[in-house]
Amino acid sequence: MTLKLIxxxxxxxxxxxxxxxxxxxxxxxxxxxxxxxxxxxSVSTExxxxxxxxxxANFTNQFESPVIFFALVMVAMETGATGYAMALLAWLYVAxxxxxxxxxxxxxxxxxxxxxxxxGVIALVCxxxxxxxxxx
Numbered sequence: 001m002t003l004k005l006i007x008x009x010x011x012x013x014x015x016x017x018x019x020x021x022x023x024x025x026x027x028x029x030x031x032x033x034x035x036x037x038x039x040x041x042s043v044s045t046e047x048x049x050x051x052x053x054x055x056x057a058n059f060t061n062q063f064e065s066p067v068i069f070f071a072l073v074m075v076a077m078e079t080g081a082t083g084y085a086m087a088l089l090a091w092l093y094v095a096x097x098x099x100x101x102x103x104x105x106x107x108x109x110x111x112x113x114x115x116x117x118x119x120g121v122i123a124l125v126c127x128x129x130x131x132x133x134x135x136x
Contacts, residue, residue, distance in 0.1 A: 096120030
């Protein structure tokens with residue numbers, strides 16, 4: 001049943017929206033506090049305070065490895081690779097993206113953030129293997 005993969009996909013899309021809201025709040029806070037003026041960031045975002053830059057970097061991250069996730073979900077659904085193992089891997093990936101965001105926009109502990117990112121990539125590789133097995 002493809003619904004097993006729809007739910008983590010919808011959750012991942014929802015998380016991207018959450019990160020966008022966090023980014024908007026942090027940028028608004030930067031303007032409201034006077035930390036930055038619109039003319040200072042109209043060309044480059046370097047002048048934003050660190051919290052806003054971290055949120056922006058994380059928002060950008062949501063369009064990097066998640067693209068592979070979305071592609072794998074579509075291919076998995078097309079090939080019938082939609083079992084419980086694939087669903088578990090999809091949920092694991094989404095969980096790592098949420099945790100990665102919380103670390104990135106919070107304490108920004110790079111070794112921990114990297115480890116969580118790595119787990120997510122391993123989940124993607126396993127999903128890819130699952131799709132590969134389904135088509136062979």
